[in-house]
Amino acid sequence: MIEQKREKKFLTIFRRPSSETGIWSWITTVDHKKIGIMYGYAAFLFLLLGGLEALFLRIQLSQPDNNFLSAAEYNAMFTMHGTTMVFLAIMPISAAFFNYLLPLQIGARDVAFPRLNALSYWIWVFGGLFLYSTFIFGTAGAPQGGYLAEEIGWLGRAPNGGWFGYQPNAGFQYSPGTAMDYWAIGLQILGISSLVSAFNFITTILNMRAKGMRLMRMPVFTWMTFAVAFLLAFSLPIIAIALFFVTFDRQFGTTFFLVEGGGDPVLWQHLFWLFGHPEVYILILPAFGIVSEVLPTFSRKPLFGYAAIVFAGFGIAFIGFGVWAHHMFASSISTVAQAGFGISTMIIAVPTGVKIFNWLGTIWGGKLNLKTPMLFALGFIAMFVIGGLSGVTHSIVPADTQQTDTYYIVAHFHYVLFGGAMFGIFSGLYYWFPKLWGKMYNERLGQLHFWFMLIGFNLTFGPMHWLGLQGQIRRTWVYAEETNLGFWNLISTIGAFIIAISILLFMINWSYSKRKGPKAPMDPWDARTLEWTIPSPTPTWNFSTPPEVHNLDDFWHKKYDEDNEGRAVRKEGADEYVEELERDGLNPKSTIELPNPSYFPFVLSSGLPFLGYAVIYKSLAFLGIGLILLLIGGFGWAIEPLEEHIVGEEEE
Amino acid sequence: MSDHGYPHEITGVETRKLGMWVFLSTEILFFGTLITTYLIFKGRSFDGMRLEDVYDIPFTSVSSFVLLMSSLTMVLAHNAIEKSDQERTNIWLLSTALLGAVFLAGQIYEFTEFYHKGFTLDVNIYGSTFYVLTGFHGAHVFIGVVLLLILWGIGVRQEGLSLEGGMNLEFIALYWHFVDIVWIVLFTVVYLI
Amino acid sequence: MNDPHKPHPTPKQYVQIAIVLGVLTAIEVALYYTEDIVGIFTDPLLMILAIGKFVIVVGWFMHLRFENKLVNRFFVGGMILALFLFAIVMLERASGNYF
Numbered sequence: 001m002i003e004q005k006r007e008k009k010f011l012t013i014f015r016r017p018s019s020e021t022g023i024w025s026w027i028t029t030v031d032h033k034k035i036g037i038m039y040g041y042a043a044f045l046f047l048l049l050g051g052l053e054a055l056f057l058r059i060q061l062s063q064p065d066n067n068f069l070s071a072a073e074y075n076a077m078f079t080m081h082g083t084t085m086v087f088l089a090i091m092p093i094s095a096a097f098f099n100y101l102l103p104l105q106i107g108a109r110d111v112a113f114p115r116l117n118a119l120s121y122w123i124w125v126f127g128g129l130f131l132y133s134t135f136i137f138g139t140a141g142a143p144q145g146g147y148l149a150e151e152i153g154w155l156g157r158a159p160n161g162g163w164f165g166y167q168p169n170a171g172f173q174y175s176p177g178t179a180m181d182y183w184a185i186g187l188q189i190l191g192i193s194s195l196v197s198a199f200n201f202i203t204t205i206l207n208m209r210a211k212g213m214r215l216m217r218m219p220v221f222t223w224m225t226f227a228v229a230f231l232l233a234f235s236l237p238i239i240a241i242a243l244f245f246v247t248f249d250r251q252f253g254t255t256f257f258l259v260e261g262g263g264d265p266v267l268w269q270h271l272f273w274l275f276g277h278p279e280v281y282i283l284i285l286p287a288f289g290i291v292s293e294v295l296p297t298f299s300r301k302p303l304f305g306y307a308a309i310v311f312a313g314f315g316i317a318f319i320g321f322g323v324w325a326h327h328m329f330a331s332s333i334s335t336v337a338q339a340g341f342g343i344s345t346m347i348i349a350v351p352t353g354v355k356i357f358n359w360l361g362t363i364w365g366g367k368l369n370l371k372t373p374m375l376f377a378l379g380f381i382a383m384f385v386i387g388g389l390s391g392v393t394h395s396i397v398p399a400d401t402q403q404t405d406t407y408y409i410v411a412h413f414h415y416v417l418f419g420g421a422m423f424g425i426f427s428g429l430y431y432w433f434p435k436l437w438g439k440m441y442n443e444r445l446g447q448l449h450f451w452f453m454l455i456g457f458n459l460t461f462g463p464m465h466w467l468g469l470q471g472q473i474r475r476t477w478v479y480a481e482e483t484n485l486g487f488w489n490l491i492s493t494i495g496a497f498i499i500a501i502s503i504l505l506f507m508i509n510w511s512y513s514k515r516k517g518p519k520a521p522m523d524p525w526d527a528r529t530l531e532w533t534i535p536s537p538t539p540t541w542n543f544s545t546p547p548e549v550h551n552l553d554d555f556w557h558k559k560y561d562e563d564n565e566g567r568a569v570r571k572e573g574a575d576e577y578v579e580e581l582e583r584d585g586l587n588p589k590s591t592i593e594l595p596n597p598s599y600f601p602f603v604l605s606s607g608l609p610f611l612g613y614a615v616i617y618k619s620l621a622f623l624g625i626g627l628i629l630l631l632i633g634g635f636g637w638a639i640e641p642l643e644e645h646i647v648g649e650e651e652e
Numbered sequence: 653m654s655d656h657g658y659p660h661e662i663t664g665v666e667t668r669k670l671g672m673w674v675f676l677s678t679e680i681l682f683f684g685t686l687i688t689t690y691l692i693f694k695g696r697s698f699d700g701m702r703l704e705d706v707y708d709i710p711f712t713s714v715s716s717f718v719l720l721m722s723s724l725t726m727v728l729a730h731n732a733i734e735k736s737d738q739e740r741t742n743i744w745l746l747s748t749a750l751l752g753a754v755f756l757a758g759q760i761y762e763f764t765e766f767y768h769k770g771f772t773l774d775v776n777i778y779g780s781t782f783y784v785l786t787g788f789h790g791a792h793v794f795i796g797v798v799l800l801l802i803l804w805g806i807g808v809r810q811e812g813l814s815l816e817g818g819m820n821l822e823f824i825a826l827y828w829h830f831v832d833i834v835w836i837v838l839f840t841v842v843y844l845i
Numbered sequence: 846m847n848d849p850h851k852p853h854p855t856p857k858q859y860v861q862i863a864i865v866l867g868v869l870t871a872i873e874v875a876l877y878y879t880e881d882i883v884g885i886f887t888d889p890l891l892m893i894l895a896i897g898k899f900v901i902v903v904g905w906f907m908h909l910r911f912e913n914k915l916v917n918r919f920f921v922g923g924m925i926l927a928l929f930l931f932a933i934v935m936l937e938r939a940s941g942n943y944f
């Protein structure tokens with residue numbers, strides 16, 4: 001039974017919303033699980049858009065001297081592909097995982113600041129919509145001698161300065177029109193979203209753990225979430241400033257990056273990569289965390305070297321702040337800097353290697369259960385190692401000056417970001433599918449997805465290694481017939497379409513199984529962490545009694561004993577214990593207070609795009625609307641009564 | 653959430669206070685980047701107006717002193733609410749807000765003077781770095797003043813701040829002191845060195 | 846507010862701290878005018894004074910000296926990171942290259 005309980009609170013103007021179902025319940029929710037699901041779906045939609053942009057690129061490159069896309073459209077497509085995949089696909093899918101799982105894994109009811117959590121989501125949504133509104137409202141052009149804005153079709157109306165927006169190319173002189181402003185301001189808004197999430201998660205992990213859940217008993221996925229939150233917290237302010245500089249240079253006449261005004265274009269590169277490098281660790285650490293959960297479960301063995309993996313994760317995060325200029329070896333930094341950053345880049349391979357060996361150690365001697373999550377986790381290891389190896393070759397400065405701006409680099413980062421992060425993410429999506437929906441996905445389709453994706457992925461990006469070394473340049477819309485690059489480019493394009501098919505298989509599996517799939521038990525994988533001790537789909541209140549933890553992998557210890565040779569032996573009453581957990585989980589015996597939904601995160605976030613439009617179009621009207629929405633949102637939030645609603649039976 | 657069975661704040665630091673300190677450490681990076689950018693260009697040989705051509709150290713010193721004193725009034729307000737002296741709390745809150753407003757007025761006056769003398773935002777890199785750095789600081793002061801006034805308003809309306817309000821005062825105080833220490837660094841680095 | 850920690854300074858002590866801050870500021874301003882006399886010591890001295898004021902406000906007004914170690918570590922950690930990045934960037938600038 002769910003009841004409303006109102007505390008006496010002065011200055012009550014609105015009742016807090018109370019819908020449990022329907023669209024309003026989603027718009028006003030502060031429940032971390034609902035927020036996680038919303039992140040997941042929206043991010044997947046953007047993943048599809050980013051994938052479409054990639055397919056356009058691949059079609060253009062499938063033949064030499066092709067004209068499927070014009071140069072202008074090509075620039076827009078690779079810019080949007082990169083920007084979308086990084087900021088609107090991988091980061092928010094990771095956020096979906098953090099949001100849904102973090103409180104469950106530490107045994108909490110929700111995050112530290114639930115409304116702030118909702119705010120992060122809505123700011124992100126509005127940021128993404130703002131960025132994509134460039135296709136409707138944006139204009140792009142080139143200075144004299146280039147193309148005219150009017151000649152470009154709508155595909156070319158998007159930001160076209162690359163996802164890294166190098167100055168002054170992406171400045172007002174060489175990128176006139178409004179598209180790059182949409183880029184800079186859009187990213188600015190998205191950055192705020194992640195920054196807010198970061199300190200929410202840090203505070204949650206520190207303060208909201210269940211009894212006995214010491215830091216060194218937390219699941220590795222939680223630890224990786226922690227590391228990612230630190231990376232976000234300390235790198236986002238830097239890009240925020242950098243983006244302000246870009247917008248000011250473009251709109252208000254400052255000269256941060258303009259030599260004529262005393263500025264320096266290389267400053268942008270430093271600031272961007274000071275953020276950009278931690279950013280790529282932000283992209284990969286969640287996958288590291290997911291794989292560290294999947295491998296032990298499907299190898300029926302504990303994670304090899306838990307402490308080493310945790311410390312290595314933080315080592316990577318910390319050193320990650322010291323390698324940024326390896327993106328700038330060809331950008332006239334001093335030789336001292338080149339040497340220093342080359343060395344630090346080599347060093348960062350060490351903690352990464354530690355993790356790989358630990359994962360291999362986990363699998364070694366285990367009883368492997370090759371279900372879809374495991375296949376993706378194994379694929380992750382293989383693909384990520386390949387990407388990591390090419391990465392290490394970049395750390396050698398003279399070699400890098402050959403590789404830079406060629407497809408060799410494109411191969412590297414796709415192997416780590418797609419073969420790494422995305423494979424890890426798919427592993428997690430299949431692994432936690434039963435927890436989310438209480439149903440099981442179709443294993444056959446899952447396996448098909450994996451194999452199509454593995455093959456398609458390697459066909460697409462494998463050839464890029466040698467295409468790059470043979471001289472195919474990045475970010476260039478055509479290559480000449482004489483270069484003899486056509487054959488492997490065609491293979492690459494075919495691979496891209498195979499990837500597309502695999503994604504379709506995933507979508508079919510997901511949408512069908514979530515509705516019509518067989519019912520999944522509470523603990524289908526015989527797993528180790530707290531989220532598997534509660535019913536599926538997860539009840540609103542998460543845990544009906546707050547868990548108490550005595551060990552790392554506490555749930556496993558409740559089900560299994562160790563025999564003399566250290567092998568796991570299932571305890572006598574383990575099955576009954578699991579059943580009892582499920583029964584209790586569905587029927588909370590005491591009152592549970594949950595934070596009430598709220599309108600104001602949504603209202604507040606809606607003001608931000610208006611501010612963005614105000615800057616671009618110099619419109620006081622938009623500024624006014626934006627500020628008013630911000631004020632209403634902020635003010636309403638501040639004076640909103642901190643009510644909670646109760647679930648479960650009333651205590652006498 | 654007041655949930656029995658959950659250990660109250662494992663770290664021993666109140667959750668919202670912890671959140672505020674984490675937020676402030678991100679602000680260190682924010683202002684750190686701005687200050688670093690300023691220092692990168694400071695002293696480079698480039699034609700055009702510089703800050704040194706237009707500033708007025710005595711004036712800015714007084715401004716800085718005003719902001720420093722606002723930190724004192726802020727901490728006195730905090731002290732007062734701890735002793736549940738609602739009247740004093742209100743007085744000190746209002747004083748802090750007023751001192752902050754005086755600082756801002758000083759900044760606005762200063763900048764207007766600079767503009768008249770030709771040191772504008774878009775004159776060259778020195779204008780860019782100076783105004784964006786001090787401008788962001790000023791924006792933070794402005795937000796702080798607004799928050800202080802709101803808190804003061806609630807205190808007057810309710811005839812005293814509740815426990816909740818007292819907590820909020822502590823957070824706003826942390827924010828306000830942070831804004832002050834940024835200025836301590838700014839004043840030295842931008843004007844004096 | 847109900848954390849068991851060492852007692853706050855009294856209002857009187859706060860005023861004393863404020864006076865110290867005021868004096869430090871006055872010295873800073875004086876240094877600016879006496880640059881010819883103090884010579885190359887001016888900048889280092891100014892920085893020391895600024896750091897001194899910074900530490901006083903953070904330690905006493907923001908109460909960091911009396912807070913839980915965790916909070917301390919966040920702030921100090923952020924400072925160390927910022928200073929480290931600042932140092933690298935300034936070194937790069939000093940190397941004289943384009944940047």
